[in-house]
Amino acid sequence: xxFIIKLLSLIIIFFTxxxxxxxxxxxxxxxxxxxxxxxxxxxxxxxxITTELKKYNDLTIIERSQIDRILKxxxxxxxxxxxxxxxxxxxxxxxxxxxxxxxxxxxxxxxSINAKFIDIKTGSVIxxxxxxxxxxxxxDKASKVLAVKLLNKLTGKEYNLPNRxxxxxxxxxxxxxxxxxxxxxxxxxxxxxxxxxxxxxxxxYTKTFFKNVEYDEFNFGIGYYFNRVFGVIASVNYFxxxxxxxxxxxxxxxxxxxxxxxxxxxxxDKNIKFNFRGSGVKLGGSLNKHIGRATFFLNLSxxxxxxxxxxxxxxxxxxxxxxxxxxxYDQLYDIxxxxxxxxxxxxxxxxxxxxxxxxxxxxxxxxxSHLLYGHYMSKLKIKQxxxxxxxxxxEYANIDSKVxxxxxxxxxxxxxxxxxxxxxKL
Numbered sequence: 083x084x085f086i087i088k089l090l091s092l093i094i095i096f097f098t099x100x101x102x103x104x105x106x107x108x109x110x111x112x113x114x115x116x117x118x119x120x121x122x123x124x125x126x127x128x129x130x131i132t133t134e135l136k137k138y139n140d141l142t143i144i145e146r147s148q149i150d151r152i153l154k155x156x157x158x159x160x161x162x163x164x165x166x167x168x169x170x171x172x173x174x175x176x177x178x179x180x181x182x183x184x185x186x187x188x189x190x191x192x193x194s195i196n197a198k199f200i201d202i203k204t205g206s207v208i209x210x211x212x213x214x215x216x217x218x219x220x221x222d223k224a225s226k227v228l229a230v231k232l233l234n235k236l237t238g239k240e241y242n243l244p245n246r247x248x249x250x251x252x253x254x255x256x257x258x259x260x261x262x263x264x265x266x267x268x269x270x271x272x273x274x275x276x277x278x279x280x281x282x283x284x285x286x287y288t289k290t291f292f293k294n295v296e297y298d299e300f301n302f303g304i305g306y307y308f309n310r311v312f313g314v315i316a317s318v319n320y321f322x323x324x325x326x327x328x329x330x331x332x333x334x335x336x337x338x339x340x341x342x343x344x345x346x347x348x349x350x351d352k353n354i355k356f357n358f359r360g361s362g363v364k365l366g367g368s369l370n371k372h373i374g375r376a377t378f379f380l381n382l383s384x385x386x387x388x389x390x391x392x393x394x395x396x397x398x399x400x401x402x403x404x405x406x407x408x409x410x411y412d413q414l415y416d417i418x419x420x421x422x423x424x425x426x427x428x429x430x431x432x433x434x435x436x437x438x439x440x441x442x443x444x445x446x447x448x449x450x451s452h453l454l455y456g457h458y459m460s461k462l463k464i465k466q467x468x469x470x471x472x473x474x475x476x477e478y479a480n481i482d483s484k485v486x487x488x489x490x491x492x493x494x495x496x497x498x499x500x501x502x503x504x505x506x507k508l
Contacts, residue, residue, distance in 0.1 A: 195225060298321065432449075
């Protein structure tokens, strides 16, 4: 008799333990809501969480095919399941004990995944939690972390969380470096020509005509952004103009001032070729508007540039003098330009950036630059190449002081440009 009682006791204990071990709550996972992201994000997140929960064998996960079948039979859609009451009704139809509902949302610069376990019988929330990441590539990882966090809260266990080494929020990183190429046109750039004296002893004059000059510019810059709207930018640049030709109407001119004195003026080439090159720095502010992976920007900056123009011979002034038929003076002067000019411009530069991913992208812009201070080609140089034994003609002894230069700043040149570049967020 005692043996039978003991045997029955062991059987009862065994089945009780077995039931406790085998009894697992049925869990139905519905598609998460998508807010501010494409609709398929919600289904993707719920699938990742379902797969992660299955690894731990603490819950009986109702297969997705069963959920789809019930929805089809009851003529219900996933969208109708967004209502909590409808969701609980679906859970009851699936004989579920627990329902998992949630959402994924894009909030400013981050992705937020929220989820909660709901008791089907009472309709109350059992546990709830959330997880945040900053880039799209980390949504999968954040979903797995959230699944384990919820399971730990539900079961009281302490499973190790998956790796949470999320990427930095580079979409709105504080620092950005960029390399840009600019193709520009300076309208009405003053170009010098030289006029010869019409009367012996008169000074040499420089005249100006206006020409449209194309140029290439390369910029390397860095920006610091205080937030998604405002930042400051700084850059260095190198530029080089296309060849500029200065026309001279007369390749050769000879003026007989008196029967005994002749002035001859000629130039080396009817079209004298110039080439500008230089470097500079820029400092300004940037206003930005983010729309998806596109960023519309407006840069306002001050640009300081230093122009270099090699000394170029643009003509020669030849003075010959005879007295009583004898050659007395034979002097040759070279006329050349040399240039070192400082220029301060204000730039207006709107454009768009396109992000290939969370780090790299390209940008396109147009711009306008207005001269605030400076002048172009303002230095003329005249040097005496040869003199005879008689010395310098008195009228030209101080020839450097007889050079007059037009004011080039009366009409400030207009600079417009197109710009393309690449950028990298740090």
